[in-house]
Amino acid sequence: GAVVSQHPSRVICKSGTSVKIECRSLDFQATTMFWYRQFPKQSLMLMATSNEGSKATYEQGVEKDKFLINHASLTLSTLTVTSAHPEDSSFYICSARVRGPYNEQFFGPGTRLTVL
Amino acid sequence: QQQVKQSPQSLIVQKGGISIINCAYENTAFDYFPWYQQFPGKGPALLIAIRPDVSEKKEGRFTISFNKSAKQFSLHIMDSQPGDSATYFCAASTEGYQGGKLIFGQGTELSVKP
Numbered sequence: 335g336a337v338v339s340q341h342p343s344r345v346i347c348k349s350g351t352s353v354k355i356e357c358r359s360l361d362f363q364a365t366t367m368f369w370y371r372q373f374p375k376q377s378l379m380l381m382a383t384s385n386e387g388s389k390a391t392y393e394q395g396v397e398k399d400k401f402l403i404n405h406a407s408l409t410l411s412t413l414t415v416t417s418a419h420p421e422d423s424s425f426y427i428c429s430a431r432v433r434g435p436y437n438e439q440f441f442g443p444g445t446r447l448t449v450l
Numbered sequence: 451q452q453q454v455k456q457s458p459q460s461l462i463v464q465k466g467g468i469s470i471i472n473c474a475y476e477n478t479a480f481d482y483f484p485w486y487q488q489f490p491g492k493g494p495a496l497l498i499a500i501r502p503d504v505s506e507k508k509e510g511r512f513t514i515s516f517n518k519s520a521k522q523f524s525l526h527i528m529d530s531q532p533g534d535s536a537t538y539f540c541a542a543s544t545e546g547y548q549g550g551k552l553i554f555g556q557g558t559e560l561s562v563k564p
Contacts, residue, residue: 338493437545439484439552441486441495
């Protein structure tokens with residue numbers, strides 16, 4: 335099956351610092367990657383859609399200057415949380431879409447961000 | 451409407467029993483319906499998916515039943531095991547809606563008692 339990795343798996347930072355999360359598709363090329371945020375006991379909330387070589391499309395209510403997304407290649411997308419604050423603490427998950435007609439998306443293992 | 455409504459919110463089943471989770475959607479353009487399984491602290495894993503041209507798909511102990519006219523689909527887990535205890539999410543998408551982004555249900559927390 336398609337494998338998606340995320341790094342780091344867990345990060346703790348001080349308020350005001352920036353944190354970068356990497357998402358890689360390991361055994362396939364992903365034209366589209368998605369970034370989600372998940373709070374405890376809740377469903378996945380889509381933050382943005384990232385297409386290789388173009389600007390990310392953000393969902394309504396998501397601050398694009400706060401959550402910077404870069405999709406530099408067909409296997410790598412990054413999410414940078416700028417000037418992180420405690421309210422940004424959450425579980426961030428990326429997914430990558432496999433080329434083809436079925437829109438299959440495979441998820442990474444997630445990154446737990448804690449902002450002190 | 452782009453929502454996908456999932457029920458129940460939580461489910462307790464005895465080992466060996468059948469777990470049934472239901473989802474309903476409004477957008478008739480949706481043409482891909484996956485189910486994901488998520489364990490605590492992990493990312494969701496694709497379990498099984500169906501397209502609307504079939505009414506049922508089975509993979510091992512997992513079966514999706516799809517009712518196009520009712521705009522409903524369900525996940526059946528046969529011979530449920532304690533290792534199936536997880537949160538299950540249904541989703542729907544179509545290529546024509548925002549690049550195929552997934553619309554998720556609210557999730558069902560399944561607990562299988564030994």
